[in-house]
Amino acid sequence: MRTKITFLSLVLLSCVSVFAQKSDYSTPKSIELRLNDDWSLTSSKKTFPALNLNAMKTEDENDERNGLPPRFGYPVNANLNLTNSGIWKVLSNGDRIWRLEIECINALSINLLYDKFWFPNGAKLHIYAKNKSQIIGGFNSTNNRGTKQNPSKFTTGLIFSQSIVLELFEPLSLKNQSILSIHKVVHGYRQIDLKDMMTNEAGRGDSGPCQVNVNCTEGQNWQNEKKGVAMILVNGTRWCSGSLINNTSNDKTPYFLTADHCIGSLDANGNTDASYYSFWWNYESSTCNQNSSDFVAESTSGATLVANNSASDFALFELTESPLDNNIGVYFNGWDRTTSPAQGGVGIHHPSGDFKKIATHNVTPSPGQVWNSNTHWRVNWSQTTNGFSVTEGGSSGSPLFTNNKRIIGQLHGGSSINCSDPANDPGEYGRFHVSWDGSSPQRRLKDWLDPLNTNQIYLDGIGTEPLVTFQNHIDIVCYNNSTTLNLNNNQNLVNWQVSSNLIILSNTNSSVTIRVSSSNSTGNGWVRAVLSNGTTLQEDFWVGLPSSNNLIIISSGDFNISTQRWYQLTAHYSNFSYSEHGSLEYEWLIPYAQLRLTPPTNKVISVFSTQTGTYPYKLRSKNECGCSAYITKLFQVSNQPGDDDLIISPAGF
Numbered sequence: 001m002r003t004k005i006t007f008l009s010l011v012l013l014s015c016v017s018v019f020a021q022k023s024d025y026s027t028p029k030s031i032e033l034r035l036n037d038d039w040s041l042t043s044s045k046k047t048f049p050a051l052n053l054n055a056m057k058t059e060d061e062n063d064e065r066n067g068l069p070p071r072f073g074y075p076v077n078a079n080l081n082l083t084n085s086g087i088w089k090v091l092s093n094g095d096r097i098w099r100l101e102i103e104c105i106n107a108l109s110i111n112l113l114y115d116k117f118w119f120p121n122g123a124k125l126h127i128y129a130k131n132k133s134q135i136i137g138g139f140n141s142t143n144n145r146g147t148k149q150n151p152s153k154f155t156t157g158l159i160f161s162q163s164i165v166l167e168l169f170e171p172l173s174l175k176n177q178s179i180l181s182i183h184k185v186v187h188g189y190r191q192i193d194l195k196d197m198m199t200n201e202a203g204r205g206d207s208g209p210c211q212v213n214v215n216c217t218e219g220q221n222w223q224n225e226k227k228g229v230a231m232i233l234v235n236g237t238r239w240c241s242g243s244l245i246n247n248t249s250n251d252k253t254p255y256f257l258t259a260d261h262c263i264g265s266l267d268a269n270g271n272t273d274a275s276y277y278s279f280w281w282n283y284e285s286s287t288c289n290q291n292s293s294d295f296v297a298e299s300t301s302g303a304t305l306v307a308n309n310s311a312s313d314f315a316l317f318e319l320t321e322s323p324l325d326n327n328i329g330v331y332f333n334g335w336d337r338t339t340s341p342a343q344g345g346v347g348i349h350h351p352s353g354d355f356k357k358i359a360t361h362n363v364t365p366s367p368g369q370v371w372n373s374n375t376h377w378r379v380n381w382s383q384t385t386n387g388f389s390v391t392e393g394g395s396s397g398s399p400l401f402t403n404n405k406r407i408i409g410q411l412h413g414g415s416s417i418n419c420s421d422p423a424n425d426p427g428e429y430g431r432f433h434v435s436w437d438g439s440s441p442q443r444r445l446k447d448w449l450d451p452l453n454t455n456q457i458y459l460d461g462i463g464t465e466p467l468v469t470f471q472n473h474i475d476i477v478c479y480n481n482s483t484t485l486n487l488n489n490n491q492n493l494v495n496w497q498v499s500s501n502l503i504i505l506s507n508t509n510s511s512v513t514i515r516v517s518s519s520n521s522t523g524n525g526w527v528r529a530v531l532s533n534g535t536t537l538q539e540d541f542w543v544g545l546p547s548s549n550n551l552i553i554i555s556s557g558d559f560n561i562s563t564q565r566w567y568q569l570t571a572h573y574s575n576f577s578y579s580e581h582g583s584l585e586y587e588w589l590i591p592y593a594q595l596r597l598t599p600p601t602n603k604v605i606s607v608f609s610t611q612t613g614t615y616p617y618k619l620r621s622k623n624e625c626g627c628s629a630y631i632t633k634l635f636q637v638s639n640q641p642g643d644d645d646l647i648i649s650p651a652g653f
Helices: 053-065 193-199 217-222 432-436
Strands: 005-008 015-020 046-048 073-081 087-090 096-104 109-118 124-129 135-139 152-155 163-170 179-188 229-234 238-244 255-259 278-281 297-301 303-309 314-319 334-336 345-349 357-361 376-379 399-402 406-414 427-431 483-486 494-498 502-507 511-516 523-531 536-543 551-561 564-573 585-589 593-596 604-609 613-623 631-640 643-650
Touching: 046 073, 073 096, 073 109, 096 109, 096 179, 217 345, 217 357, 238 406, 255 406, 345 406, 376 406, 406 432, 427 432, 494 502, 494 511, 511 523, 551 604, 551 613, 551 631, 551 643, 564 613, 564 643, 604 643
Parallel strands: 015 297, 046 096, 334 406
Antiparallel strands: 005 015, 005 135, 073 179, 087 096, 096 163, 109 152, 109 179, 124 135, 124 163, 229 238, 229 278, 238 255, 255 314, 278 297, 303 314, 345 357, 345 399, 376 427, 399 406, 406 427, 483 511, 494 523, 502 511, 523 536, 551 564, 564 604, 585 613, 593 604, 613 631, 631 643
């Protein structure tokens, strides 16, 4: 699913979206209809008590010692559904609205985990803060995973409030068909940075001050690879990181690599259901400035665990929703299973659930020291222009790249030093080549990432950038006029080529400006863009004046108009030499005759001759550059015995 969070002004005149989840982005029906709240929510309110924060802190400290990913929310059993909770309001036309208020005392955020979630086409669910400062939805039949008989699990996004309202609209014709059951309510007790960035309440997230945004200069050469890295909300309660990863079919199957210690009780040999996981894409500052918050973070939900192994601490998911299906721009990162990686590389990660960061190293990965030296890589980070980035809680599962931009491992952990002494804060990563092999497909990567059994040692990543196309269309190019053709191209290098009757005046990777090579140049022309990704695009058009080659006059015979004999002529290109791009008009010169033209092109005319003899009938074509040369055809005009009208026929016939 894609989460979209919308903020409404008090008068509901404007909205700002910073998150996207698969929904129709509509307005709740009660707001649309301007219903007041006199159908009180009080009787339907479900209140959950405040958490013992001291107990939460103790549990979190134990989790950290045990290597678990950090937690921001506590799941509370709910068992709330359309039958045992909420209140229905019937509208004048018989349609119904169901609402349920959920309050978690002192909560910083609330999100919901559903054990049953299914809607018929026409029903719609919204969730919003009670004060309507934030709205997500509407969720509808496009979000269904299972069937009405067997509805599936689901999760919706974070609402940053201690009191939220669920609102379900159900048309009269669909009465009692919706299925909604809330299994757990997640009480957020730690500030998740998504809220700060969303509301501009804080510029810097909770990660350490040494961290480097991925869009600083350190990340300039990693703009593709960063698109594959996502933050994971594990069961709606914890943070981790991970990356999309390519396979030898290059078919963009949404495999996602993370750490085994991020997946809790899941196991590829049994419990594989990760329906309560959500994956947050493009959650990053658009600049190096920590205070920048102009971003749109997009999410998908649900996954199936296909392989995992604790030895090298890897887990491989296949996502239920591919980001591609939701038009999210991502990148499927490449990998390298060599046993001796080269010097240098980066880690891209979400420390403490913060904006995407980049950590740089200039060493050759060495054997692990905290975990098995044969199964893990160890790297020490380097100070760079904008900081001394290291890994933190929430970075677990994030990829370690070599300088050739291929993954060689995923983060298991580091020290607890972090930004206080980053030079002595190494990261240890489960080795990719160790994860490659295992006792079964459920314990290794090769079956999933090499389905063609190519036995490749390494594989480059593959992007999903939008299809490059020409942004404008050219019909004709005239002499002495320059013409610019534009591409929607952001990443590819372009080799521009043109036909011999054109010259290139200037060009970039997104545009080319051309001109006709000489005043005599005419004919079909083209511009070709050869992209560095292997794609070739070509735009065809006409160059210069229209040609008179193959232009002919067709005699269509005579006919009567008001008892007068008229003769019909048609302009025609045989072996059509004029490009189909653009339009032509025709000019005729016919002596001693009256003409009936057929605007706008005058392709067909009618002729009434007034004098006998043999005469040259002339024709030329015209485009916006000017006129072709005339062509000439002789016609005989004669009397027919017993007929006052003159007869026209091609000379010689």
